Each structure stands twice: as C-alpha cells, then as structure tokens.
Amino acid sequence: MSPTGDGIPFEKPEFSRRLTLVKKEMERREMDTLLISEPSNIYYLTGYEAYSYYVFQMLVVHRDLDEPVWIGRFMDAVSVRRMTHLSEKAIRPYMDEYVQSSERDPVDFLVGQLREICPTLKAIGTETGSFYYTAMTHTKLLGSLPNVRFVDAELLINWIRICKSPAELAIMREAGKISNAMISDAIEAAKPGMRECDLASVIYQRMIAGTSEFGGVLPSSPTYLLTGSRSGEPHAPWSDRLIGRNVPVNVETSGCRRRYHAPISRTIFLGSPPDSYLRLSNAVVEGIEAALAEVKPGVTCAVIERTWQATIARHGFQKEARLGYSIGIGFSPTWGERTASLRSSDLTVLEPGMAFHMMPGLWLGENGVTITQSFIVTETGREDLTTFPRQLIIK
Amino acid sequence: MSPTGDGIPFEKPEFSRRLTLVKKEMERREMDTLLISEPSNIYYLTGYEAYSYYVFQMLVVHRDLDEPVWIGRFMDAVSVRRMTHLSEKAIRPYMDEYVQSSERDPVDFLVGQLREICPTLKAIGTETGSFYYTAMTHTKLLGSLPNVRFVDAELLINWIRICKSPAELAIMREAGKISNAMISDAIEAAKPGMRECDLASVIYQRMIAGTSEFGGVLPSSPTYLLTGSRSGEPHAPWSDRLIGRNVPVNVETSGCRRRYHAPISRTIFLGSPPDSYLRLSNAVVEGIEAALAEVKPGVTCAVIERTWQATIARHGFQKEARLGYSIGIGFSPTWGERTASLRSSDLTVLEPGMAFHMMPGLWLGENGVTITQSFIVTETGREDLTTFPRQLIIK
Known part of the structure; x- marks a missing residue:
C-alpha cells in the first residue's frame, strides 16, 4: 500500500x-x-x-x-x-x-x-x-x-x-494504533464540568488526524460517548450537557484506515467509584480475560461466549447481548461484518486470519462498565489489535 | 428544545x-x-x-x-x-x-x-x-x-x-452556525505542506464541539476534502498525502444539530490561481447568485436550475449534475431528503418552509470550484442558513 x-x-x-x-x-x-x-x-x-x-x-x-x-x-x-x-x-x-x-x-x-x-x-x-x-x-x-x-x-x-490476508491484517494493525491514541486522548481530556460534545471532539480530532505515521479516515459507525445516567444507552448520541462528577464515561469508538477498523471501548470513571461498581468492573475484567484466553484456531464462537458467561456468573451477573462480532472492512452504517457473532448459538470455528471485536459490558442500574478487545486469530492463539490495558480507568 | x-x-x-x-x-x-x-x-x-x-x-x-x-x-x-x-x-x-x-x-x-x-x-x-x-x-x-x-x-x-415547521427551522439555523464556524476554521488552518487528514481533523473538531452556544453531532455524510488533482473526485476520502502549492482545496461539509443539517461547500485556493481558474470561479459565483435570486414560493425547481445553466452558458460552461436537493433531517448514508432536486425536469413548486442545498460547481480539467448555499424558502423569498460569503477563497 x-x-x-x-x-x-x-x-x-x-x-x-x-x-x-x-x-x-x-x-x-x-x-x-x-x-x-x-x-x-x-x-x-x-x-x-x-x-x-x-x-x-x-x-x-x-x-x-x-x-x-x-x-x-x-x-x-x-x-x-x-x-x-x-x-x-x-x-x-x-x-x-x-x-x-x-x-x-x-x-x-x-x-x-x-x-x-x-x-x-x-x-x-x-x-x-x-x-x-x-x-x-x-x-x-x-x-x-x-x-x-x-x-x-x-x-x-x-x-x-472473514479470513483476512496478511496485507489486510497489516492495515488493521494501523487502525489499532489510531484506536490506542484516541483512547489515550480521551482519558487525558475527560473531566467533570466539560460538555460531552467537547470530549467527543477530542476523540474525533485524533481519529481523523491519526498518528504521525499514518492518518485516519471516518469509521463507518459514530463514536458512542455516554456519561452518567446515559451510560446505559448503547447507541445514543452525545449532547452538550455537562459531564458530572463521580460518574462513568463510556467511550466506544474505532480508528479507521483504508476502511479497516479496530474498535475499542473503555469506561473512564471520573471520581471515586462505589464498591458495587468496582465489583462490576472486576467481573468484566475477569470475564474478558477468561474469554480471550480461549481464543485459538479450532475453538467455536459459542465456547468463547460461554466462558465469559460462566466467569461473570460466579460474580452473580449475566449478559443478554452477544459478546462480540467479526470485524474488518466497514462502510456505514456498521463496522461489523454481519457474519460470526460471539454467542452461545454460533458454532463458527475460529481460523487464523479471522478478527473480532469482543465487547463485554455489564450494567448495574444506570451505571455500566465496558472494556473491550479487538483481536486477530493467529496460528497458535491471538494477536491484540489494540494494546490499551484492559481495566477500568479511574480519574 | x-x-x-x-x-x-x-x-x-x-x-x-x-x-x-x-x-x-x-x-x-x-x-x-x-x-x-x-x-x-x-x-x-x-x-x-x-x-x-x-x-x-x-x-x-x-x-x-x-x-x-x-x-x-x-x-x-x-x-x-x-x-x-x-x-x-x-x-x-x-x-x-x-x-x-x-x-x-x-x-x-x-x-x-x-x-x-x-x-x-x-x-x-x-x-x-x-x-x-x-x-x-x-x-x-x-x-x-x-x-x-x-x-x-x-x-x-x-x-x-419537505415543508418544515418553525421549530424545525430554528434547529436548522443552529446547524448553519456550526457550518459557518467549520469553514472559518478550515480556511484558517489550510496551508501547503500539511497532510490532508490534519486539515480534515480541524473541521471535525469544530463540527463536533460546535459553538460555545450549542454543540454539534455527527452529520449523516462524511466531509469531502479534496485537494489538487483530487478536486475532481466528488466523493473520495481524504488521505495523508501533503497538500500542494497553487492548488484548490474543496471542502464539502455540514454542521449537524439534532439530526438537522445545513451543508456548505467552499473552495480554498492556496496560492495564485491562473486566469482560467478565476474565470471558472466567476462563472460559479454569477451562476449561484442568479439562481438564488429566483428563489421564492411559486417558482419551480426547474426554473432555478435553468437560470443557473443559462448564466454559466454565457461563460461557455455547462454542468451535467443536478444543482441541489432538499435538506433537513439526515441519517447515514445521506443528508439529502431524496425528494425534490434542483434540476430541469423537476417541477416541484417551492413553498415556504422548504429547505435546499444549492450546490453549483464547475470543473476545468482536474481543477474545480464549488461554492454552495443552504437556504430556507420564506413567504417572500429565501433565508440563508449559512452566512459565509459566496466567493472563491484565495489564501
């Protein structure tokens, strides 16, 4: 290229x-x-x-x-x-x-x-x-x-x-580097009292400018930026209301390079999360780590999702929605490929070159935590497309 | 609201x-x-x-x-x-x-x-x-x-x-103010030697942050930013190549407020345009002014387009594409309403409350000029949704 x-x-x-x-x-x-x-x-x-x-x-x-x-x-x-x-x-x-x-x-x-x-x-x-x-x-x-x-x-x-070539995977890695930079910028900028739209503008600035190595283009889905009581609305737009104190800020976004995506979601908690919320985020982190550890060729999508459900069940939680979906090329209105889903009824067998966005999230009343990972299936296991730590960000 | x-x-x-x-x-x-x-x-x-x-x-x-x-x-x-x-x-x-x-x-x-x-x-x-x-x-x-x-x-x-209520028109005026600010920012930032993606990121930053009065959301179409030899490609994405000297930079974009749009296009020429190019831009300006002057209730879309064609014909030009389309609410993939078009075969009669994006543009070989206007049809004529001067911007 x-x-x-x-x-x-x-x-x-x-x-x-x-x-x-x-x-x-x-x-x-x-x-x-x-x-x-x-x-x-x-x-x-x-x-x-x-x-x-x-x-x-x-x-x-x-x-x-x-x-x-x-x-x-x-x-x-x-x-x-x-x-x-x-x-x-x-x-x-x-x-x-x-x-x-x-x-x-x-x-x-x-x-x-x-x-x-x-x-x-x-x-x-x-x-x-x-x-x-x-x-x-x-x-x-x-x-x-x-x-x-x-x-x-x-x-x-x-x-x-669904199975990507080495040339495609190389572009997806570039998209992943842009995603990393976007989340870093969002964390640095986020603070109570700023308008939601101003935080969103920081994310878009980085999404489009990309890194000094390679620029970005517009992904096929909007960024979701949901704060406070809105964090339970997965697909709502941001507004100009002010971000509160002691609230979660959920960001779901993706860098895009040559129409290839590497989505990422993180929750930034502004202030001191209550214990109940920390238990929620611990369950998400434990769940995603357990599910990711299962990723390798020959395993089904179903097995991965069941591992996640079994892990969060030990914490007393369950999640209705699918755990993720196949990614790659995207044009509006979606960056999903509309093929394999990480869900208990999907018996698609993982093969090297497939790529997924695993997106676990849990909600407790109005407040949610979401910590996700885009990855490639390799010959022996997986390669992560973004390198941002999988944890709740407290600021 | x-x-x-x-x-x-x-x-x-x-x-x-x-x-x-x-x-x-x-x-x-x-x-x-x-x-x-x-x-x-x-x-x-x-x-x-x-x-x-x-x-x-x-x-x-x-x-x-x-x-x-x-x-x-x-x-x-x-x-x-x-x-x-x-x-x-x-x-x-x-x-x-x-x-x-x-x-x-x-x-x-x-x-x-x-x-x-x-x-x-x-x-x-x-x-x-x-x-x-x-x-x-x-x-x-x-x-x-x-x-x-x-x-x-x-x-x-x-x-x-197609006919908007006063409450809808109020929101469209807000979108227009964001559009003005986006074009101003683009003109200030544009310079030879910068990456196209970096100029696009300036536009997106303003699009989303909006003004101090009201924030923006993501419009339903991407921004088109086309420089130099690319200015003849209406729907191509920007890239990270460097913007040249003595080239046009075409920007087509829109502010968006509560899903209402007020699109605007302007050409920024970086350097000294040749005489042939100035003749092109003069024809566009004369053409859009003549066409806009026709806008009032009772006039058909066809009459407006024919006025544009007659005016540029006197300069030796003609344009194949329609001159514009009805605007208002937009969701991806388009901010057009898919109803009335400003074209010679469209006999839709203008009524108060209708809104259009009139988008004349002319190309000479690879180089193009585009100067557009979003407006509302009023009881007596029209009201412009953006206030940026209709002229070629030379920087």
Missing part, C-alpha cells in the same frame, strides 16, 4: 485471489452472475471506496469475465479509475438524470448493461439483506428479467472476507 | 400534527398500516435518534392507533423511553437472539406484533426504496402475510417532511 494511505489499497494478485474465491462459491451455488451492492464487498473485490453508495451502484461479477464491472453515477467514475485496477470497459457510468428521479430508474440502466456484458444470464445472485439492495430494486429486477433464476447470495462475500 | 441539545426534540403537539398528516396520506392511499424503516422518518414521527438502525427496527403507524409503535432491539428501548413521548405499550423490543442470526428472523417478531397491535391488517404500506428496508425483509413479509395488500409508500413521509 502507498505510504500516504491512498492509491489502490492492494496489488492485483490479491484482488485476483479474492475474485477466484467468489467465483468458486458462485459455481457451487450454480449462479453465473452476482450483483454486489454492499459497499464493503465492492471494496473487497476492487478497492473502490468513494462514498457514493447513497445513490444506486452495483458491481457485477460474471463467472466468464476476467474482472468485475462497476455500474454507478458518472461523476464517481473518475474515482473508480484511480482507486481500482479495473479496465475502462469495466467502468459503466450512468448519467445524472437517473439520480433520485421519479422519471428514470437506474435499474433499467443496469438491466441494459447486464444484457450487454454478461455472456450468460441464467442465474443471478443478489445480496438480499444488504442495506444498499432495496426492496424496490429487487422487485424491479425480478420483473425486468422474468426468465432468469434469482439465487440468494446474502453474505456470500462477507463469509469469504 | 432543551438548551443542552438532548431530551425530546419537539413538543407533543408537533409530533401529533405530523402523525395527522401521515394518517391523512395513508387514508388517501387506502392503507390501514404503514411500516416505517427510514431512520429520518422514524425520527420525524417520534424523536428517536439512537444509532440502532444497523440492526432491524421498524415504526408501525396504524390509522386507528393514537401513537406509532416502535419495534427494535431490546437494548435500545431505554433510549426510546427517554427520547420520545411514546407510552410503554408502544415500545416493543425483541431479544438479542434475533440480531444477525441465521436461526431467528426479526421479521417473524414484527409479524407477531402486527397481528397483536393492529386493529385491521388489510393494506400495508412499505418504504420500498429505503436503505433500511431490504429485499429480504420485503420478501419475507409478503410470504408471511399472504392475505394482506402491499402498497408502495416509498417517500410518503419524505414528501411530508
């Missing part, structure tokens, strides 16, 4: 390897064509990362074509040329009259292109659960291609993405 | 008025039930703004029920209770086992709830083009409710949202 964090993120052979894996799975599922709407999957196969998916775009993979074909808005084609190895014939832009118009539908443009570029068009796979493949697009496609068999390809590429 | 930018964003009568408008349109389209998946529309009807839409959630409006019913993940119900006027019986959370699971589908939970809470279930409207109403959800719903008529309700609420 270029040292300035731009240019095409991976070499051609890396993209070829990925395309081969996708085509193999297409063959297994008996589809000749695959329509890719999820921006993370388009990025995975091409390197294209411009923020253009709020309008219609699609990447077409056909088993008999050497390269994927990008279909999108004309003004974004210039970014496709710079960011990807695609040849000119694989870049098929539509004009602006198709954008959010009641008169023209870009699906018609797509169908015309499919007929032109696809050697066969018998069975098309679509990502039916993707945020960027709407019910309207699906209905229109079904009606426009009545003799084509539609096959569900939801998460097809996401499950291939 | 509470001065600290939290609490329920509007009073009960404001939400009741909105619900009445929606029910009236449901009646006209002969639907008894409306399923709302677009986060902006959920916010519009309830005030709920937590970032939970990356998992399944739905707001159900039934013509015979006094209040909408929220269906979402259990851990977010606590935010619904704080952020909305909804009563406890209108908050219907599902447990975590439904989240991104291959075994359980939250659509089943939704269907169960619909049967329980809806007095009738004959015709259901769905937002078929919403990013958060996937093809998979739609297919499953159709199969689960075979005797129900499905009606397209795409953009139904978006078109109601």
Whole structure:
C-alpha cells in the first residue's frame, strides 16, 4: 500500500485471489452472475471506496469475465479509475438524470448493461439483506428479467472476507494504533464540568488526524460517548450537557484506515467509584480475560461466549447481548461484518486470519462498565489489535 | 428544545400534527398500516435518534392507533423511553437472539406484533426504496402475510417532511452556525505542506464541539476534502498525502444539530490561481447568485436550475449534475431528503418552509470550484442558513 494511505489499497494478485474465491462459491451455488451492492464487498473485490453508495451502484461479477464491472453515477467514475485496477470497459457510468428521479430508474440502466456484458444470464445472485439492495430494486429486477433464476447470495462475500490476508491484517494493525491514541486522548481530556460534545471532539480530532505515521479516515459507525445516567444507552448520541462528577464515561469508538477498523471501548470513571461498581468492573475484567484466553484456531464462537458467561456468573451477573462480532472492512452504517457473532448459538470455528471485536459490558442500574478487545486469530492463539490495558480507568 | 441539545426534540403537539398528516396520506392511499424503516422518518414521527438502525427496527403507524409503535432491539428501548413521548405499550423490543442470526428472523417478531397491535391488517404500506428496508425483509413479509395488500409508500413521509415547521427551522439555523464556524476554521488552518487528514481533523473538531452556544453531532455524510488533482473526485476520502502549492482545496461539509443539517461547500485556493481558474470561479459565483435570486414560493425547481445553466452558458460552461436537493433531517448514508432536486425536469413548486442545498460547481480539467448555499424558502423569498460569503477563497 502507498505510504500516504491512498492509491489502490492492494496489488492485483490479491484482488485476483479474492475474485477466484467468489467465483468458486458462485459455481457451487450454480449462479453465473452476482450483483454486489454492499459497499464493503465492492471494496473487497476492487478497492473502490468513494462514498457514493447513497445513490444506486452495483458491481457485477460474471463467472466468464476476467474482472468485475462497476455500474454507478458518472461523476464517481473518475474515482473508480484511480482507486481500482479495473479496465475502462469495466467502468459503466450512468448519467445524472437517473439520480433520485421519479422519471428514470437506474435499474433499467443496469438491466441494459447486464444484457450487454454478461455472456450468460441464467442465474443471478443478489445480496438480499444488504442495506444498499432495496426492496424496490429487487422487485424491479425480478420483473425486468422474468426468465432468469434469482439465487440468494446474502453474505456470500462477507463469509469469504472473514479470513483476512496478511496485507489486510497489516492495515488493521494501523487502525489499532489510531484506536490506542484516541483512547489515550480521551482519558487525558475527560473531566467533570466539560460538555460531552467537547470530549467527543477530542476523540474525533485524533481519529481523523491519526498518528504521525499514518492518518485516519471516518469509521463507518459514530463514536458512542455516554456519561452518567446515559451510560446505559448503547447507541445514543452525545449532547452538550455537562459531564458530572463521580460518574462513568463510556467511550466506544474505532480508528479507521483504508476502511479497516479496530474498535475499542473503555469506561473512564471520573471520581471515586462505589464498591458495587468496582465489583462490576472486576467481573468484566475477569470475564474478558477468561474469554480471550480461549481464543485459538479450532475453538467455536459459542465456547468463547460461554466462558465469559460462566466467569461473570460466579460474580452473580449475566449478559443478554452477544459478546462480540467479526470485524474488518466497514462502510456505514456498521463496522461489523454481519457474519460470526460471539454467542452461545454460533458454532463458527475460529481460523487464523479471522478478527473480532469482543465487547463485554455489564450494567448495574444506570451505571455500566465496558472494556473491550479487538483481536486477530493467529496460528497458535491471538494477536491484540489494540494494546490499551484492559481495566477500568479511574480519574 | 432543551438548551443542552438532548431530551425530546419537539413538543407533543408537533409530533401529533405530523402523525395527522401521515394518517391523512395513508387514508388517501387506502392503507390501514404503514411500516416505517427510514431512520429520518422514524425520527420525524417520534424523536428517536439512537444509532440502532444497523440492526432491524421498524415504526408501525396504524390509522386507528393514537401513537406509532416502535419495534427494535431490546437494548435500545431505554433510549426510546427517554427520547420520545411514546407510552410503554408502544415500545416493543425483541431479544438479542434475533440480531444477525441465521436461526431467528426479526421479521417473524414484527409479524407477531402486527397481528397483536393492529386493529385491521388489510393494506400495508412499505418504504420500498429505503436503505433500511431490504429485499429480504420485503420478501419475507409478503410470504408471511399472504392475505394482506402491499402498497408502495416509498417517500410518503419524505414528501411530508419537505415543508418544515418553525421549530424545525430554528434547529436548522443552529446547524448553519456550526457550518459557518467549520469553514472559518478550515480556511484558517489550510496551508501547503500539511497532510490532508490534519486539515480534515480541524473541521471535525469544530463540527463536533460546535459553538460555545450549542454543540454539534455527527452529520449523516462524511466531509469531502479534496485537494489538487483530487478536486475532481466528488466523493473520495481524504488521505495523508501533503497538500500542494497553487492548488484548490474543496471542502464539502455540514454542521449537524439534532439530526438537522445545513451543508456548505467552499473552495480554498492556496496560492495564485491562473486566469482560467478565476474565470471558472466567476462563472460559479454569477451562476449561484442568479439562481438564488429566483428563489421564492411559486417558482419551480426547474426554473432555478435553468437560470443557473443559462448564466454559466454565457461563460461557455455547462454542468451535467443536478444543482441541489432538499435538506433537513439526515441519517447515514445521506443528508439529502431524496425528494425534490434542483434540476430541469423537476417541477416541484417551492413553498415556504422548504429547505435546499444549492450546490453549483464547475470543473476545468482536474481543477474545480464549488461554492454552495443552504437556504430556507420564506413567504417572500429565501433565508440563508449559512452566512459565509459566496466567493472563491484565495489564501
């Protein structure tokens, strides 16, 4: 990768390897064509990362074509040329009259292109659960291609993405270094009496500036910064109210580099935590350490989560939500891969190159503690993506 | 609204008025039930703004029920209770086992709830083009409710949202003040030799900290910061490459307050622009002034765009893309409302309370100029949401 964090993120052979894996799975599922709407999957196969998916775009993979074909808005084609190895014939832009118009539908443009570029068009796979493949697009496609068999390809590429290459892991380590710096800055800045938004701005400043070695870009989820009685609301925004004394400040955030994430959460307690709260945080720390110690190839997601539950149960606690999820490439609205979850019903077996965000948290009434760890599964165990100590921070 | 930018964003009568408008349109389209998946529309009807839409959630409006019913993940119900006027019986959370699971589908939970809470279930409207109403959800719903008529309700609420109330406009003015401060900070910080990411971090710091009067939150689109030869890529991310000398720096961004936006773009030229570039920027300035002068109730979007085209044509330029779009509430991935566009084919008639981001830009080879204006349509003309001078900034 270029040292300035731009240019095409991976070499051609890396993209070829990925395309081969996708085509193999297409063959297994008996589809000749695959329509890719999820921006993370388009990025995975091409390197294209411009923020253009709020309008219609699609990447077409056909088993008999050497390269994927990008279909999108004309003004974004210039970014496709710079960011990807695609040849000119694989870049098929539509004009602006198709954008959010009641008169023209870009699906018609797509169908015309499919007929032109696809050697066969018998069975098309679509990502039916993707945020960027709407019910309207699906209905229109079904009606426009009545003799084509539609096959569900939801998460097809996401499950291939779950094992990362060395080149991908190298970028995730860079994201992790930015995450470390963000948490350090947050701890240094946090104090009672400051507005929540001012503390959030310190975190964003570091997130974007990154380190002196490499800069950051915007992650695919917002930072959650929750103080005092709000610490029990996992997805609420901050506001301009003042941070109190003797309250927890929960921060969940992530550095982002070339669309790869390494999330981290920590609780900063401003003041003196009561004993009940310290018992809570001790249970979280003991639980995460026990669960992390289980991580190695061959172990299931379920086993890891059960270890966490068993450990906190000894302290009299239990947690309803899943313990974590697979991470890597992320585009809004989420940095999760939507595949494996660390939960008792998930029998996914860990393999080297997988990466997870383990995010234990416990709440006692309104007050919560959250101490999380992003990690890679290695040949022998795990490698942590962030190095910040796993403990309650008292300030 | 509470001065600290939290609490329920509007009073009960404001939400009741909105619900009445929606029910009236449901009646006209002969639907008894409306399923709302677009986060902006959920916010519009309830005030709920937590970032939970990356998992399944739905707001159900039934013509015979006094209040909408929220269906979402259990851990977010606590935010619904704080952020909305909804009563406890209108908050219907599902447990975590439904989240991104291959075994359980939250659509089943939704269907169960619909049967329980809806007095009738004959015709259901769905937002078929919403990013958060996937093809998979739609297919499953159709199969689960075979005797129900499905009606397209795409953009139904978006078109109601297009005219803002005084309470909404007050918040948009606050967002505009944050936008002003962001552009001022960017101009002060920009200099040749600095990393793009460091300039972006200055903008983000101000975006989130806001002003001393009111803080900001994260807008629904990223900031676009494009320098030098990249200025022709409208949706590319910044990187850590160094900003050159005698190059344009294009910034497109927005302050955000309570999910309301007031976008702004400016070009900062670092050094001495060549004459050809100054002619470009003069055309943009003349074009935007001519187009803005046309804004008043009764005029169509088309007339405004044609005025812009006619003005720049006198300078020998033309622009393919639309000139702007309706703005207001935004959730990722866009701050546009996806309704009216300032383009020659859009015959939407301007009314008081509408708001737009007019975004003219022109490119000459790789170098572009963009100077934009967010405004409200008033009884007699327009009110600008940002007050930054409409000119090329030379530094």
